[in-house]
Amino acid sequence: xxxxxxxxxxxxxxxxxxxxxQQRKVKEQQALxxxxxxxxxxxxxxxxxxxxxxxxxxxxNILWIEVFDGIELKVLRSAVDRxxxxxxxxxxxxxxxxxxxx
Numbered sequence: 001x002x003x004x005x006x007x008x009x010x011x012x013x014x015x016x017x018x019x020x021x022q023q024r025k026v027k028e029q030q031a032l033x034x035x036x037x038x039x040x041x042x043x044x045x046x047x048x049x050x051x052x053x054x055x056x057x058x059x060x061n062i063l064w065i066e067v068f069d070g071i072e073l074k075v076l077r078s079a080v081d082r083x084x085x086x087x088x089x090x091x092x093x094x095x096x097x098x099x100x101x102x
Contacts, residue, residue, distance in 0.1 A: 032080070032082065032083060033077055033078055033080055034077075036052060036055070036063065036077060036080055036083065037052065037055060038052050038053060038054055038055060039051065039052060040052045040083050040084075040085060041083065041084040041085045042065065042080045042081075042082065042083050042084065043080075043081050043082055043084070044065070044075060044079045044080060044081060045079050045080075045081045046079070048065075048067060048073070049067065050065035050066055050067040050073065051065065051066050052064070052065055053065065053066050053072060055077075056074075060077070061076055061077045061078070062074060062075070062076065062077065063075050063076070063077055063080070
């Protein structure tokens with residue numbers, strides 16, 4: 001029975017150092033992908049940069065991304081790697097408008 005204690009400790013250490021951080025990263029990516037909306041600046045997994053013009057599709061899994069003036073790509077939502085601009089809440093948008101007027 002004492003021979004299993006090192007195996008259990010090794011598995012516990014492996015879980016804490018490898019599995020758990022990977023699960024957290026996957027959850028963060030899923031949250032990012034589900035929060036993408038029109039107007040967001042994104043980079044795709046392929047390295048293409050663009051701005052989301054429209055969220056389309058029956059289950060909203062398709063994005064229309066403008067990569068240059070008048071050039072749009074139809075991509076899957078899951079192809080988004082990261083977002084460059086942070087989402088702006090309604091309160092933050094009001095503060096930005098007030099700052100612009102001053």
